[in-house]
Amino acid sequence: MEQQEIKDYFSTELLSWYRLVKRDLPWRTNRDPYRVWVSEIMLQQTRVDTVIPYYNTFMSKFPTVEALAAAPETEVLKCWEGLGYYSRARNLQAGAKEVVERYGGIVPDDKASVAGLKGVGPYTSGAIMSIAFNRPEPAVDGNVMRVLSRYFCLEDDIAKPSTRIGIEKLAASLIPEGAAGDFNQALMELGALVCTPKSPSCLPCPVMEHCAARLNGRETELPIKTKAKPPRPEFRAAAIVAGSGENKGKILVRQRPATGLLAQMWELPHLLLTPDKANWLDEKAPKEQGELAELLGRMLQEDTELLIRPRGWFTDADHIFSHIHWRMRFYLADLGEEPGVLEATTAAALETDSLAAESATKYEVNQWPEHYRWIGKEDMDSLPFPNLFLRILKQYWE
CATH class of the missing domain: 1.10.340.30 (Hypothetical protein; domain 2)
Known part of the structure; x- marks a missing residue:
């Protein structure tokens, strides 16, 4: 033809x-x-x-x-x-x-x-x-x-x-x-x-x-397509912070910036690890885990001026975007007074930080960062969350 x-x-x-x-x-x-x-x-x-x-x-x-x-x-x-x-x-x-x-x-x-x-x-x-x-x-x-x-x-x-x-x-x-x-x-x-x-x-x-x-027997060979670069890995540590007092039964979330990846969506507060600390997600030694929790606690204190203590490991999870692969470790945390299961390393480091001396009860409502808020399970019906955090929050609430 x-x-x-x-x-x-x-x-x-x-x-x-x-x-x-x-x-x-x-x-x-x-x-x-x-x-x-x-x-x-x-x-x-x-x-x-x-x-x-x-x-x-x-x-x-x-x-x-x-x-x-x-x-x-x-x-x-x-x-x-x-x-x-x-x-x-x-x-x-x-x-x-x-x-x-x-x-x-x-x-x-x-x-x-x-x-x-x-x-x-x-x-x-x-x-x-x-x-x-x-x-x-x-x-x-x-x-x-x-x-x-x-x-x-x-x-x-x-x-x-x-x-x-x-x-x-x-x-x-x-x-x-x-x-x-x-x-x-x-x-x-x-x-x-x-x-x-x-x-x-x-x-x-x-x-x-x-x-x-x-x-020509080539139906499985075609089309020809150059393989895309694999998504670059990013390693992050996140906290599921349980509220107390009037916020009992709620958890702390934050809103992402107005531009960039997942703009204006809500998420669990988390920390991007530097490349030299990325292997900590693979380490089982208490020292590394304590230091990782310490970094996470410091980040939250700097953002919120609340004394937040990671208490223990909750789960690990991955999420792959088109160009980034997030590997995340999630810790349970609260506003407690005493060291939790991560104890000495985290507690000692936090006590030396000047921010740790300020009580959460002294934090005025009108000073609260706009991109942080306490939510209950019912708030999940109105706030948009990325898939990764939806999975983790569902697991947590259950």
Whole structure:
């Protein structure tokens, strides 16, 4: 077959297959551009089955662009809690505010305008323009690059921007007239359900007959992708501080800064260890553990002017971001007067610190750092926490 015939075969068969077997997904009930936009942002680096309940909750809480734009950021982050990559939620809300301010709350039917919204890259703009407005724009993500690399036996590294640009041009040339939305979704669907990364299911594939990778026995080799650098390790020690008096039954949490990783989310107070102390998380010797607890206690005293004593180990936990691997040790702590199980090393060091002489009862309410607060279990329903701390807090409350 000629190359154009192979292309036509691919487009025709793929579109017919999709219209026959497409999944019933909540964002496919209509072509409202706002609903498409939200779904595409949620689906970035996240499985469909995971997204569905989040999407339904999010749309019930923020059914329109105006509702999302007007919502407090804390509510948006709480609704996103557990999905990860929280900058997606912030950018989505920032984009919604831009739509309200610039376009009267109506997502514009114009590629340049959509592409100019906060957090909207080439893939998302292509998805919105094609699915919502049926414009013949490519929407190329990892699934699409994998499908087209295999079908056309492309050997360019898909991690390179130049390869993506080439595949976008190829994808655009494949879009059947008047069917851009369905075709782009068909490409995504094929990559998600059939032409999967490690074990492609060639037999039920609607375009297997002319798939060049299959014909050459290379379906598991393609696409070619340079491995990303492994996330750098960071070692941290955290405290679960139990309150006393009027705060009995509560624990101490703090809010992260307004910018940067996990911005404005809540967490257990913790300390980033310097590289020379990172191996302490692997040490079992009491001396190292006592010194680690001492550092944590000092950090909390400097932040809050409260005398906080780590009492004992609670658990260790890991969390992997796209570029950072957190390894954390969690200690139980309180505002006690006597040394706990970490005893001598921690207690002696704290007693020599001038801050230790100040009683927690002398700390005036109006001096309390705004980014710290005591919370009960019920507050977990309103404050957004990253996944790692959600897991630890759930374990603690149980």
